Amino acid sequence: MGGIVIIIFLCVSxxxxxxxxREIYPSYELTKRIxxxxxxxxxxxxxxxxxxxxLYIKMALYFFASVLGIAQILNLKDYRPLTLPLGWIxxxxxxxxYPSVSYQQEWDDTTGTSFSLSIGLFLPLLLVVVYVIRKKQ
Incomplete structure (x- = not known):
């Protein structure tokens, strides 16, 4: 978290x-000026x-976690048969x-916030409520 604050401070200063x-990647613009x-x-x-x-490391970790999670949900003993179909997907x-960067920026400005709130806040809260109700019964 401290690194982000330092980068923002340097970019603004x-x-x-x-x-x-205005910049999409201000830290990249900052490194061009060094x-x-x-x-x-x-x-x-x-x-x-x-x-x-x-980005490669993050993508590989997210993909591995997704494949492993789907294999566990489907009660599969091995996750490897799912890697190729999920990779193509x-x-x-x-x-x-995201067909273009401008579409991504428009989507982030209009729909992204509400989508992130529903997936990142309301869905976990719903799961907690369901867990508490099931535990009481």
Missing amino acids: VLGAEKTA NDGDFVQRIEGLMATLWMIT AVVLSLVV
Whole structure:
């Protein structure tokens, strides 16, 4: 959490509040401006590489957790037969759900907040209520 605050502080202090708000990836824009004499320059490639590695690891962990969870729900002894079909489903969904960056930003601004609240807040609360009711019976 502290790292995010530091990045936001650096972006606002270097780029300004308006440019930080307008940029899709302000931290990438910040790394493009790093210039320490003739020694440290153009490190945005390193930043992009680190982002790609991080995204790959996150995607692999989410995919593994999904496949393992579905295998447990279906009472399967092995999760590996589900990896290829769910991988194809993930690829197709990645192309269909967000066809462009502008569509993603519009969806995030209009629908994303209510969807996140329903999945992240109301569904867990509903599960807790159902658990408490079942435990009393």
